Amino acid sequence: MAVDEKEIPIDVLPRVALFQPEPGPSLFETLAASRDLCQIVWIVGWQPGEPTAEVHRRFGEVVDLSGLSFQEAVAKMESVRPDGVAVLSDAPIAMAAAVAERLNLLFHSVETARLLSDKMAQREALGAAGLPVPRFGAVRLGNTDVDVPFPAVLKPRSGAGSRDTFKVESNDEVADLLASCDPQEKFILEEWLSDSTNQRKFAADLVSVETIVRDGDVRHLMVTGRFPFALPFRETGSFMPSDLGDDDKNAVREVATSAIHALGITDGIIHTEVKMTLDGARLVEVNGRVGGSISGLMTRIGGPSMTRLVLKVALGVDLGVLPSVNASSIGFYRLLVGPIGATKVVAIEHLDEVSMIPGVEEVSMNKRPGDEINARLSAFTDNAVRVDGLVHSYEELLDVMERIDATLTLSFS
């Protein structure tokens, strides 16, 4: 169902059912993104640990799905009859697609949602479409014998933020790791994509492409760079735009476009991860939602609010002319995490000094001394400190990263 933004009366804004994750864009950011555009119907309780109804009632209509089966939850949301449905994370994509199908709303089809929610199914679909994908196979405790060469990457079939993701060298290692994971979780083992000859000091070979798709029309907004991963495979932050050259950026955009078409994506905000290898740009995975912290990076460099774009796409509103992004600025966020094996934060010192480093705009202490940490969780939820900022060259970016590392003192036990 398409809604023309100009025809929306100010006092009767359309309603978008939003699965607000924790962590995710702050509730304040989502409210700001919805101003004069739509009312948010907060969908809560859709999985353990997600926000509860109590807080969200202050900010509008709430639909609490706690304790409901998938079908019951879909039926409950259908009865609410929103004008749009939107997600900000992977987990609720299948449910949102089911609701959208019943109400004829713009969202991923149920089949596309399945491919976006299961890394195994996604790779099968991409391979069937003729895209080069690493060799892969489903593994589980007791059955790790798949035709995948080592080194390989072990990861949950449904997961985000590099939770429980490991580079592995042998079947025995896979078996040991699976034995330490949730026995209900399904895993995929896939071929490790070799690094490129990247000599950059501050960037990983992995980049992401931020894309809007409307009516099958693919529009790439940005290529985003990543800081090197922390062991075993944890994200440590991103910077925007990526420092790749124009040819490489074009190559990763082409890979993203092919993958988006192969998965049948017609409408949505998409976050595609691509790795630069010795063999060129290779697809890692496609995510059917805005990337973690991408909205904040985009607005920091003068771009549009990705959260607002998510809501607009959900409503079918004309996106208009997107504000141009100031390419002379480089936004960044950096996640400081503990080492593997550490279980508790002992001390976090010199945050004040970090905040004084030119280019640093925000410093957030996300763990307190005494708090527990777990290297197997996503770094988005389990970082000790987050630093956000804006610089004007990649040399300055490297300098700021080095100064953060030299200044901040983190102790763990």
Added chain:
Amino acid sequence: MTTLDETIRSVLKTQGRLAVDAETLGENDDLYMSGLSSHSSVNVMLALENEFDIEFPVELLTKATFQSISNVRATLEKLGVKDSA
């Protein structure tokens, strides 16, 4: 009578989940650097609304509003809350 400053610190103490004692914070100290999260800033907001029987308009629900005790105080005063100090 409790001053505005004391009430803000009291709310931060119970709802802010700060790494430091709210009583020891300078009025311009960065609350996010002291452990305030986006989640706990919402709880602080709700507690302040309850305490002063006010409602924060959406345009004031920004990260900056809760950046420091002085920012919180300035916002509350803008909303008509008077300091008894």
